[in-house]
Amino acid sequence: MTRPRTVLIVDDFEDNRAMYAEFLRYSGFEVIEASNGLEAIQKATSAVPDVIVMDLSLPVLDGWEATRRLKSDDRTRHVPVIALTGHALEGHSQGAREAGCDGFLAKPCLPETLLETIEKMLSRSGGGGSRPSVRSRVSKRVGGGA
């Protein structure tokens, strides 16, 4: 059997983070949590999850910037990022897409809705937990920027 897939949940509001984490673990995922953008980058680069769920309004380093850095890092560039925001205003989703987010969900978002989206994202990016082989190929060019 394949090893359990890993989801990085980034949210500064602990209740939401805990709620999604509980539901995803319940649904069979391994869950890593981060409460700000900087922490999200550190955990993503060290653990390299299969998918990242990113709240955009974050302290220390916001979700957009964190996503941009992750997408410019060879180690994490391939990891799908699902933006999750309570801001329903126009421009948020657009900004998220520009920053490199692969999916977008508006709060309130029921845990089962998030699960659906994650499943869809993973099946599109090739499924499983295997890392894409392209990683070593492009690492030299980008260097070790965090």
Added chain:
Amino acid sequence: MQRSAALESVGRRSLAQRADPRVALADALLRCEDVADCAQVAVEYVVRHAGAREVLFALRVAEGDTARLVGVTAHGIEASRVSGLRADLDDQGDPLVRALLAGEPTELRMATGDGGSPRLRLAIPIPCQSGPERPPDALLVVSPPPKVGPELEWFIEAMGRELRRLVELERLRGAERLLARERALLKSVLAAVPDPVLLTDPEGRLVIANPRAESYLASQDDESEGRRRAVALNNMLLSASLSRGVIAGTEEVRRELPLVDPSDGSDRLFELMSTNIETPDGLGIVSVLRNVTDLQLAMLEVEENYRKLRTAEAAVRAERDRLDVIIDAAADPIVVSDANGAITLMNTPAERLFTAPESAPPDEVRRVRANDAHLSSHVANVFFAPGTRFRGELGLVDPKNGQPVPVEAISGTITSEHGELTAVVTVLHDRTEALEKARLYEQLERASKELEQKVHDATAELVRQNELLRRQQIELEQASNLKSQFLANMSHEFRTPLNAILGYTSMLLQGVSGALAPNQRRSLERVDSNGKHLLAIINDILDISRIEAGRMPVHLSTFEVPGLIREVLAEVEPLTLRSKLSVRHEIATKLPKVHSDRPKVKQILVNLLSNALKFTPRGSVTISVARHRSEHELWISVADTGIGIAENDQERIFGDFQQVDASPTRQYGGTGLGLAICRRLADVLGGRLKLVSRIGQGSTFTLVLPIKSRKK
């Protein structure tokens, strides 16, 4: 010459007929043209046949009252002596006169001219006429004296006969010459007359005409056709005119006779004067024509001038009549005065000031006189004033009531063409009205200025107010933006905890934390339901704030309405199934595609349909689409048979957070923001939302949608 020819012939004949010289003489005498010829023949005959050496032929000639014996020709005598013979027949002392008067041949012993011894001569008187009372006409003196006998007597008689003939001939010739002279004189006199003068016979034929008359009445064959015709015409005209005169039998005829000038064909008018005269050939008519063409023209001109004068006079009269009318029509008093200052003409308004009826009260008469005096004084000034205009102000009074009538008098003078002043025209302009007008005008101007100032002040105030309003508007906009921003932030702040509530509730209900007891599940379902309601409210509030902040994005696309309706019906299907209502749709055929914001139209329709289903306990809900008459609009109506909305609630329900029943115990759910949002969205799309409703019978909400929407 003739004489010598006669002599020669006498000579030749005497040679041929030597037998009797008397035949030659008779022959020669017959050839004589005049007395001188005859005298010559006689002298030569005596010399040749009687052997005479000296012969003198003298003739009795009448010179005025005296008769003389004059030498005519001679032989053997000096010519000077012949021509010197001019003896008076009354001079009885003259031997030759005595010899002539003796009546028979007489011997004379006379001294010769050269002073020699006297010679015997025979004086032979030759009587030319019968009758003793008349002395002989010629005397032939011959020396030496011829023999007196039958031969001499024959000679005397032959000579006498011949002389008589010649004298008679001479007399006739003289008369003829006289006649010719007189005729020439008459002709030149006639020719000198500038008028045509002519004599015609009773048939009208021209007998005598002077050149002037001939130029009109006579033509030659070699002259032009035109001239000949003109002459023929003139003759006809003249004959006709003369014959009328003859028939009329008047002694002297004067009448007009039109003729044609043959030289240029122009018409000429003559006055014909003709008189009948007796001529040796019978009755004749003497006519004198006087050219009166110019006279005729002059007369025509005079007539024309007279006619013009009459016309001008009529025009002047008409002008005067018109002037009268104008003067009478003028509202201002007008007075015309003559050169003496007396009023000759005035119009009705002037009459009111300067005349009074005889029955008028004394005061009125007095006022009229006073007015008259004012006017007279003014007019008198006009006479002495230079120029043709004079202006003055007169203080007249109304004769009827004595009210002052201040007038401005403007006078003009009328002068004849010789520069004499003939009339003064005075127009009186009532200044009462003018003064009143001036006063009113001043008031008006003052009022106008005040008004202007007020308008100015008001305008300034308005500008100030506008500025204030503009500032307030900016402030309001800023406030509104702040509000929208605040609401957007609030919505975010709401969503975050709501996310956890709804998430945990959902997880619990799914049994993530284990199985639930039925009462636990019921409680959790209520938490879930209220959480979702709260979310709906938050979403609606966000929509409204976005629309009001003008930040509601509009994405236009072109789409078919029937497809949209189907989508809407599918979306509300859960509600439909729950309501057990009959849901119908009536969609017109040939609907145009709509260019609008599809999701927003859908949002509006879902909302309307949800409302209809929610507020209709029984009956039906019908959604219909039709093109409106205006062609530019589509009407999408949602009609229900529900509870309906009272008229005074119909406006209220479009307000925020409004339901008809706003009490906490209300029967129907919903945020109460749905219609408020629908109306705002319709507005954003350039359309509007209409409501027709009667309580207890149902409501019809209609979305009036422009077929081609424009971004606001």
